[in-house]
Amino acid sequence: MSPRLLKKALLRLGFWCLIGILLVYAVFPFYYAIVTSLKPSSALFQVSYWIDNPDFSNYAAVLNQASFLRAIGNSLVVALCVVTLALFLSLTAAYALGRVKFRGRGPVLMMVLGVSMFPQVAVLSGLFEVIRFLGLYNTSWALILSYTIFTLPFTVWVLTTFMGQLPHELEEAAIMDGASPWITLTRVLLPLLWPALVTTGLLAFIAAWNEFLFALTFTLTDSQRTVPVAIALISGGSPHELPWGLLMAASVLVTVPLVILVLIFQRRIVSGLTAGALKG
């Protein structure tokens, strides 16, 4: 074998090794969760990396808990509300920030970005007061409000960027056709922003779906809890037992819908993230 071919083969080998490492790094924890969830609790501490004889008792047990199903419902409501609210607000904001020239546009954008830099813990106590004041404690609205606050900067920035990339003449053509700003936004610009909306909407959904700290702080009763908190609070038969099988089954149940969503919208996301880079 000539040195050249050898070098080529080695490079190829290295490439696939790297991909393998990346794959294991990203997927192994989730894979191990699935393996664990499919074991009866008696077999829990026998280390094995393959699913020999799947046992669905953990899933049955989780799905039999009414509070868990309730939590999934709550999470769904909260996440969907956050996505709707955040997309509506950020779309209108992006139209103003990306399209209308006004004094102080830069500072506003910087402020929006600055707000998103505070860690959650820093605003937790203040936000708690606000929610108590508004009488939203232990309701889904408390979560919708707080998640929207943390999602908006991101969605506003992304949509403003996309909005800014749409050609100006398109909007002017709509003005010449007699369209009001609202019509221009909804009938001309919105259809062109779909990929961006799907991308940002999905990311906002994932953020709201997985959020833990606010959900733990702002809700009290089982009936208002969302999924991450519900999973954390799953307890075993005695205070000394952690029901790993149940936890893992619940985690898998909660994660799989997200994975499916991402796979469905995968092409949209990619085209959304790269839209504007190429002339359409």
Next chain:
Amino acid sequence: MIKLKLDNVNKQLGGARILRDVSLEISAGEFVVFVGPSGCGKSTLLRLIAGLDSICGGDLLIDGRRVNDLEPRERGVGMVFQSYALYPHMSVYDNISFGLKLAKTEKTSLRERVLKTAQILQLDKLLQRKPRELSGGQRQRVAMGRAMAREPDILLFDEPLSNLDASLRVQMRNEIARLHGRLGSTMIYVTHDQVEAMTLADKIVVLNGGRIEQVGSPRELYERPASRFVAGFLGSPRMNFIAAFLHTPGETSHVESLVLGMTSLPVDSSGLAANTQLSLGIRPEHLSLKAAQGTTGLVVSAVEYLGSETYVHLDTGQDEPMVCRCEVNAGWRVGDRVELQLDIDNLHVFDAHGTALKRHTIDSLPAGVAPRPASAGAL
């Protein structure tokens, strides 16, 4: 009838004055072309008329009504954009009907008008297509259809052909001319392409640095430019300019220049002092060449063969060579020594500010009348 009137219109953007005291009258049914170098304010002027930009000073009147503060749709204007700006997600039909729908046009008459517009522009078979499935020329026609559908009295075109390739450009140019004949609506057209301006316009408006340099028919502007700028801007290859001094002012001027020596010209310079600087302008087609004797005359520095004619470049010792338009079989070669023969009647004289001096021969004839046959006098 005056359709549109600009009265001392000004536009400032930041600190820069884009337009200065622009006054212009446009008659109903006229085809007016704004030309000028980039940054001269021609597109801004069009956008002011459309209502996309606001007017800082002065009045804009359409049909005698002041429209400064009216929305674009209330002005009765339609606009064709340089990049077409078609709505990419809508079919051709929806693109054309969008404005009509917003104006709450009744369904059957909307359909009728869209179909009629499509027919005029030969888009009948493409109505269900999306813009991305159309060729450049077809997109251009859809853009015109969208501007026409609401039957505006005034159609505005912002460099509509600059995205097309050369052959398509000629074809669309003819289509626009035909369209104007057919619709009879007032059209205002912005371009930097002088061929488009010359062929399409009833009236050309030459803009320079936010000011109107000259307004007139293509022929008037070509034959009687009021300034050196207009003279140099229209015509390809451009007019030759020769630096000169006014030797004796008067009804007939005696002018001295390096290339031509002392010449007496039928040009009125009685307002100027002796020894002022002038520039003489002569178009390439008004020059002819004769073989020179010995070491006199100018040297041919380049010969451009164009098939139907030849451009002969002459070295004058100045930065720019003089260009002469010759017959193809005149047979000049690089290095030949030639003597210039000028068509004196078609010589333009500009003062130091670039203003044209009045010529006895051509400028006293009514507009559009051809000057008498070229009487070339050897110099």
